[in-house]
Amino acid sequence: MEIHGDEYRFLGTDAEVGHHHFYRFTPEYAEVALVSEGEDSDYHVDDHWRLDQGDPEHILQEYLYSQAWEETEEVVGHDYRSLSDPEFTAEINSGLGGTFLLDDGSYVVPARLQFGKLPEILDHQTSENDILVDYRPQYIELAPEDSLEKYQLAPALRGDNEVTGTRILDEILILDRGSEQVYQSFQVDELAEDHFVEQLADVESLSLDDAAWFIDEYSNLRTASWALTSDTEFVEQETGYQAEDLFREFGEAGVYRNENSSEAGVLHFPERRAEELSEAKQQKYFDEIKVPQSSDDEEAGEESVGEQAGLSDF
Incomplete structure (x- = not known):
């Protein structure tokens, strides 16, 4: 049956009122139209609504099971698909820290490209029929034409x-296109952590296990490098190495990163040291205030983060 130019299939006739229920699928929802037959034998659309919580086919099946029917027909499924998880490869765009592959490499x-250039x-x-929406500075979204979900790309400073x-880019999320429900979220540093471990294993003093410890503790090369000048006591206690020696070896191995490195990520300040930060810094690093500060503490906290030594030291 055609309604307003869209093709609908017959679902069933309800036992209570006698409405004929017709349906159609889109990637965002299943739409149900309630149709009655008038005295002139013409069909009239009395109402319609959208079911948008999850896979349209599954939610329509639930709707079918929840009603009392005089007659029904089997639901004909759709051809839409679910999105694959993002993947990381270091082989492409190595000068920008590698590449994230979306939808099995279609995108x-x-x-580490500037977020404003991603759209x-x-x-x-x-x-032509993909949907790309730029909501900067908060995020951008990409919905492939025949997908039930969409990607949301969120930045960090x-x-x-x-x-x-x-x-x-800091986080990649997969959302339901209809309800906007977040199905999965991926921190980009977690997607690339195996590559970071391999890079740190090139440092002369570090074993593969040592390299894995650094990435588990500090998330990326940027923060691991920062730790050698700004979290030295913890590094030396946990690893048994002298931070000053590791600082030199990071430079020799070419894995030292700071905020000026084009392939570097964001700084993941350790939560265990949150009390040293001002409330503004805590909000920046943790998206919330972990330890409320007095005004005097805030001024001290701004100075406690310190500046990381630069690549010119090598």
């Missing part, structure tokens, strides 16, 4: 402030 996202990059990769810092 290629440079890992242009993705726009060149999308087809690399650097100390909005003026001198750069926003880069």
Whole structure:
């Protein structure tokens, strides 16, 4: 049956009122139209609604089971698909920290590219019926034409402030296109952690287990490098190495990163040291205030983070 130019299939006739129920699928929802037959034998659309919580086919089946029917027909399924998890490869865009592959490689996202440039990059990769929406500075979204879900790409600030810092990709989420429910979220550093471990294993003093400890504790090369000058006591206690020696070896191995490194990620300040930070810094690093501070503590906290030594030291 055609309603307003869209094709609907017959689902059933309810036992209570005698409405004929028709349905259609979109990637976002299952739409049900209630149709009655008038005295003139013409069909009239009395009402319609959308079921948008999850896979449209599954939610329509639940709707079918929840009603009393005089007659029904079997639901004809749709051809939409679910999105695959994002993957990381170091082989593409190595100068920008590697690449994240979306939808089994249909879309290629440079890992550390400025976030503001990602919509242009993705726009060149999308087809006519894909949906790319730029909600910067909060996030951007990509919904492939025949998918039930969409990707949401969210940034974080690399650097100390909005003026001198750069926003880069920090999190990739998969959302239901209809209900906006978040199905999965992926921190980009977690997707790339195996690569970080392999890079740190090139440091002369570090074994593979040592390298894995650094990434487990500090998430990426940027924060691991920061720790050698700003979390030295903890590093030396936990590893038995002298932070000063590791600082030199990081440079020799070419794995030292700071906020000025084009392939570096954001700084993951250790939560165990949250009390040293001002409330503004806590909000920045943890998205919430972990330890409320007095005004005097806030001023001291701003100074406690310190500046990381730069690549010029090598």
